[in-house]
Amino acid sequence: MAHPARVYNAWLGGKDNYPADQEAAELAAAANPHIIEAVRANRAFLGRAVRELVEGAGVRQFLDIGTGIPAADNTHEVAQRADPGARVVYVDNDPVVLAHAEALLVSSRDGATDYIQADLREVDRILERARATLDFSQPVGLMLVAVLQYVPDADDPYAITAALLDALPAGSHLVVSHPASDIAAEQVAKSMRVYNERADAHAGATPRAHDEVTRFFRGTDLLEPGVVELPRWHPGAGTATPTGPLPMWCGVGRTS
Secondary structure, eight states, X not given: OBOHHHHHHXXXXXXXXXXXXXXXXXXXXXXXXXXXXXXXXXXXXXXXXXXXXXXXXXXXXEEEESOOSOOSSOHHXXXXXXXXXXXXXXXXXXXXXXXXXXXXXXOXXXXXXXXXXXXXXXXXXXXXXXXXXXXXXXXXXXXXXXOGGXXXXXXXXXXHHHHHHHTSOTTOEEEEEEEBSSSSHHHHHHHHHHHHHHBOGGGOXXXXXXXXXXXXXXXXXXXXXXXXXXXXXXXXXXXOOOSSOOOEEXXXXXXX
16 A cells, blocks of 8 residues: 555655555646656755754754655754754654654754654654653754645644644654645545545545644744745745646754
8 A cells, every 4th residue: 555655755766665655646747747846846955944943943952743755955964963962753653654763863063863663643652752852841843744645634633733833842842744635626635535535544645724824833933935835935046936736845943
């Protein structure tokens, strides 16, 4: 069955995927021609958000859940370019990601990285293991980038996000990107349906509207410009101009 991390890898042109993942990736992209562009824009957003938190907010620790198969500019690479002492803990539930964990654990001499094999729903396990590397008395960047769509409403993704944030100190930041149900809605619905028909029952995806994605930031102060389409969040030199609608919302919020 197709799995999110491997489908994402296929969209990025990687080789760490199986025929089932390739089929799901190709059919979903056929239903939504801008999906590959959105995936790349999402990766660029992750880099901009991490740099902004390190350079602008002084965050030196990151908990990256749903990290996926290693690619260019992983969270620790971006963070440690800005501050070699940055510490990053990765979390994913795909055994293929576990097989690549050593690539994620190549840290700068002054910093640290770790990897936890767990599902986003296993909040207590994640927090307990993360404390071995991260200092929870200091701000943490909680990265939930393109992962919350895999938690259905029945599992209450809002409560999961709140529980993770509640464990972090004031000055921590929540970074979220999420497929949109209200941008190119017809294409997104068809693309998600194609993907879900080929995915593991526990890896189905749910796109959400702007107000639903904004709800994840309750209890935080949203940084400008709020919850926006991917290229509109702190665009900089080299930010690609989209050729069409990129159906993903993104934003960053700060806890107080």
